Amino acid sequence: DAGITQSPRHKVTETGTPVTLRCHQTENHRYMYWYRQDPGHGLRLIHYSYGVKDTDKGEVSDGYSVSRSKTEDFLLTLESATSSQTSVYFCAITAGREANTEAFFGQGTRLTVV
Amino acid sequence: GESVGLHLPTLSVQEGDNSIINCAYSNSASDYFIWYKQESGKGPQFIIDIRSNMDKRQGQRVTVLLNKTVKHLSLQIAATQPGDSAVYFCAENMLGYSTLTFGKGTMLLVSP
Known part of the structure; x- marks a missing residue:
């Protein structure tokens, strides 16, 4: 299995509070991604990174920010959590030197905003 | 919270049968395709991939x-x-x- 660790695995937070999810990889891969997964929508890309300090938006980036200060860590921040951000969040990395290869996923973080 | 499996098309088969899961993709310019499997409470797991210069690829028990x-x-x-x-x-x-674009998925249920 690819060395991807997400933390926390579960979190309950109140509306309006900031939340940061962490993805840590031990594979030294260049590309890292954050997805959210919701019933009826499948996996949707939030943000991704193609190197240290290099990030770009995905299709559902509103309300989220990311940072990548080290190759191994990719952080997803909800500045002010809303109930619509209740979801399961997955981090992924790509195994090859190019992004056009299979992505390996972490185990997910279940976030509930009450 | 709701399971990711809700609202998905479902294929129910008996153990030992062959299963066929279909996917219609959206972009005619796409040239790389992957199948993932996701078990309840886990992240998606790579199964097999194929590039557009091929029309068939076989793995262990999967094609x-x-x-x-x-x-x-x-x-x-x-x-x-x-x-x-x-x-x-x-x-x-x-x-x-x-980036990869994902389909919404199909739930496969296998009965003993």
Whole structure:
């Protein structure tokens, strides 16, 4: 299995509070991604990174920010959590030197905003 | 919270049957395709991939077929086992682009 660790695995937070999810990889891969997964929508890309300090938006980036200060860590921040951000969040990395290869996923973080 | 499996098309098969899961992809310029399996409470797991210069690729008990003319991808699982019960996603990518686009998935239920 690819060395991807997400933390926390579960979190309950109140509306309006900031939340940061962490993805840590031990594979030294260049590309890292954050997805959210919701019933009826499948996996949707939030943000991704193609190197240290290099990030770009995905299709559902509103309300989220990311940072990548080290190759191994990719952080997803909800500045002010809303109930619509209740979801399961997955981090992924790509195994090859190019992004056009299979992505390996972490185990997910279940976030509930009450 | 709700399971990711809700609202998904479902394929129910008996143990030992062959299963075929289909996926229609959206971008005629896509040239790389992947099938993922997701078990309840876990992250998606890579099964098999195929590039657009091929129309068939085989793995262990799985075969992926690609029909670029009609933008259709299928995953065949031979001798389906209860452990194959999961949600299956297809994903597509275009060379030079950094991101995969995922289909919504199909739930496979295998009865003993």
